[in-house]
Amino acid sequence: MNREEFQQQHGIIGESTEIQELVDVIQQVAPTELAVLITGESGTGKEVVAKAIHNSSLRKNKTLVSVNAGAIPEGIIESELFGHEKGAFTGASETRKGYFEQADGGTIFLDEIGEMPLATQVKFLRVLESGEFTRVGSAVPRKTNVRVIAATNKDLEWEVEQKHFRADLFYRLRSVNIHIPSLRERRDDIPMLMEFFAKEFSEQNKILFEGFSDDAIEIFRNAQWNGNVRELKNIIQSMLVVEKGKRIEIDDARKYVHDFIFKNGRSKNLPVYTAKTVEQAERELLYRALLDLKSGIIDLKSFLEDRLGVSAKVYDGEGKLLSPLNQTQTISANINDEMSLAEMEKKMIRDAYTKFNGKKSKMAEVLGVSERSLYRKVRELGLE
Ligand SMILES: Nc1ncnc2c1ncn2[C@@H]1O[C@H](COP(=O)(O)OP(=O)(O)O)[C@@H](O)[C@H]1O
Numbered sequence: 001m002n003r004e005e006f007q008q009q010h011g012i013i014g015e016s017t018e019i020q021e022l023v024d025v026i027q028q029v030a031p032t033e034l035a036v037l038i039t040g041e042s043g044t045g046k047e048v049v050a051k052a053i054h055n056s057s058l059r060k061n062k063t064l065v066s067v068n069a070g071a072i073p074e075g076i077i078e079s080e081l082f083g084h085e086k087g088a089f090t091g092a093s094e095t096r097k098g099y100f101e102q103a104d105g106g107t108i109f110l111d112e113i114g115e116m117p118l119a120t121q122v123k124f125l126r127v128l129e130s131g132e133f134t135r136v137g138s139a140v141p142r143k144t145n146v147r148v149i150a151a152t153n154k155d156l157e158w159e160v161e162q163k164h165f166r167a168d169l170f171y172r173l174r175s176v177n178i179h180i181p182s183l184r185e186r187r188d189d190i191p192m193l194m195e196f197f198a199k200e201f202s203e204q205n206k207i208l209f210e211g212f213s214d215d216a217i218e219i220f221r222n223a224q225w226n227g228n229v230r231e232l233k234n235i236i237q238s239m240l241v242v243e244k245g246k247r248i249e250i251d252d253a254r255k256y257v258h259d260f261i262f263k264n265g266r267s268k269n270l271p272v273y274t275a276k277t278v279e280q281a282e283r284e285l286l287y288r289a290l291l292d293l294k295s296g297i298i299d300l301k302s303f304l305e306d307r308l309g310v311s312a313k314v315y316d317g318e319g320k321l322l323s324p325l326n327q328t329q330t331i332s333a334n335i336n337d338e339m340s341l342a343e344m345e346k347k348m349i350r351d352a353y354t355k356f357n358g359k360k361s362k363m364a365e366v367l368g369v370s371e372r373s374l375y376r377k378v379r380e381l382g383l384e
């Protein structure tokens with residue numbers, strides 16, 4: 001099968017050289033039994049790639065079990081993955097097969113592998129290497145025959161350095177690593193993705209869509225957003241709903257891109273937009289507007305708390321949480337009479353920069369912004 005046919009069949013849209021190379025690698029590894037590690041920012045298409053691998057592998061007629069390791073509470077992750085015997089713990093009234101057993105003969109897709117607890121990682125490595133595992137509450141080793149596809153948006157090498165991720169597991173997994181570049185590293189895919197999502201959504205909802213003007217597409221292609229394919233899809237769907245299929249001109253494009261950047265910077269915790277119909281989409285838009293409002297209030301609240309020195313998180317130079325007493329002192333020393341928002345932002349960035357010796361990941365965590373925009377702002381402020 002040639003590359004285009006493969007992309008068509010597996011819904012991998014894109015024509016950039018990056019996507020072409022990626023698809024070539026997928027086609028090479030899919031028919032093997034090798035474990036694959038897929039890396040890339042959130043929303044770049046890791047799940048799309050995982051499915052394409054399974055569906056073009058020799059196991060395509062067997063099950064694909066998808067597990068989000070980051071969504072399972074630590075206390076039950078082992079019984080979820082490896083199963084448990086009746087009576088293994090309070091509440092274990094039945095014997096239960098774990099995901100590795102359910103996937104026997106097929107493929108297991110372990111998403112957010114970087115979130116897996118260290119103790120579980122040892123057991124995962126064991127299945128990976130020998131297919132062996134034991135159910136919780138049992139001493140009997142069992143065997144399963146699964147192909148493993150793992151994914152993460154974390155920098156696992158960094159996690160290994162931080163001792164959050166086992167080095168042996170990392171080396172074992174990364175032997176076949178498919179990295180999906182962020183959307184801004186493959187802007188050539190943007191026009192094609194826009195057309196694809198618009199067509200798909202308008203057909204599903206029987207909307208008559210009048211298309212994008214060329215310069216509207218250019219706005220999207222050149223936008224400085226931090227989002228990926230998922231976010232692009234969301235904007236296109238919102239646009240079609242709100243504009244009722246009307247042709248998207250340059251000003252519309254500017255507005256939606258701007259709104260997205262603004263919202264995304266402020267409320268990263270909004271639920272993923274997954275509406276399928278216009279009614280659902282409208283409801284979700286409303287819901288998001290409410291959540292936005294709520295997060296605005298939370299921002300305001302934490303801002304006030306910061307100023308008043310109540311229950312705010314303040315860290316010292318080594319990243320240790322300061323006691324409330326110290327916090328109050330630090331904060332009251334920070335209060336200035338009248339500061340514009342822009343000045344305040346600059347001050348917060350400078351303070352965080354000093355506190356964390358310029359360490360962007362820490363700064364990003366505390367300030368609630370992306371590391372990427374921090375790099376830019378730090379440079380703008382002349383700190384680096
Ligand atoms: N190359 C692509 N072609 C078509 N749709 C894509 C592509 N990449 C991502 N998507 C879509 O974007 C959304 C996010 O993709 P997903 O695979 O869930 O990302 P990730 O797992 O990396 O967070 C999904 O709706 C998916 O269908």
Ligand SMILES: [Mg+2]
Nearest residue numbers: 043046047111
């Ligand atoms: Mg995902």
